Amino acid sequence: MRCDRSRATWRLAALALALLVGASLADAQIGKGAPVGATAPKAAADEPKVLRYASLKADRVQLRQGPGREHPVAWVIQRTGLPVEVIGEFEAWCQVRDAAGTVGWVYASLLSGRRTALVLPWEVKSDQTQPPLATLRDDDDEQARAVVQVEAGALANIISCENAWCRVSIDNHRGYIEQAKLWGTYPNETIR
Numbered sequence: 001m002r003c004d005r006s007r008a009t010w011r012l013a014a015l016a017l018a019l020l021v022g023a024s025l026a027d028a029q030i031g032k033g034a035p036v037g038a039t040a041p042k043a044a045a046d047e048p049k050v051l052r053y054a055s056l057k058a059d060r061v062q063l064r065q066g067p068g069r070e071h072p073v074a075w076v077i078q079r080t081g082l083p084v085e086v087i088g089e090f091e092a093w094c095q096v097r098d099a100a101g102t103v104g105w106v107y108a109s110l111l112s113g114r115r116t117a118l119v120l121p122w123e124v125k126s127d128q129t130q131p132p133l134a135t136l137r138d139d140d141d142e143q144a145r146a147v148v149q150v151e152a153g154a155l156a157n158i159i160s161c162e163n164a165w166c167r168v169s170i171d172n173h174r175g176y177i178e179q180a181k182l183w184g185t186y187p188n189e190t191i192r
Helices: 001-031
Strands: 052-054 061-064 073-077 083-090 093-097 102-107 117-121 133-137 146-151 157-161 165-170 173-178
Touching: 083 102, 083 117, 117 165, 146 173
Parallel strands: none
Antiparallel strands: 052 083, 061 073, 061 102, 083 093, 093 102, 117 157, 133 146, 133 173, 157 165, 165 173
């Protein structure tokens, strides 16, 4: 009987020690020196990245310097449907990057899963008199008939992407464009 009690005591002591060590490690990881119970948002670089593209639902979206209304507004984007890349998340906030590389935090409900893209945004220069053009084709082939020429910076609604081509809608035109000419989709990403 006494041996059983000793084993039980040892088991309880080992369990208590394991819980104590686990709690200490958890406090060290979560608090990083902060008082017990305090939580701070992890930096986007510390979190596993769930990169994806989304589009803005509203025609006026404030990009904040941090995840919350208490953070100052860094930029205001005024273009419904603009594609953004989600590069971080914290609670109900998403850290996004636009085609120009501007980074900020937006409330998640202002983002849509609707896929859009910008045509050749890296070709748009402020001192250009005529922006470069890209060809929208009637099939996913460079030799296919041209549907229309679209200016760099045009906003496209993505219908699908496969085999390095995307079927898009731009204004009243539908056609295919090379995926490499779009910002708002990853190279060789399949979208259905």
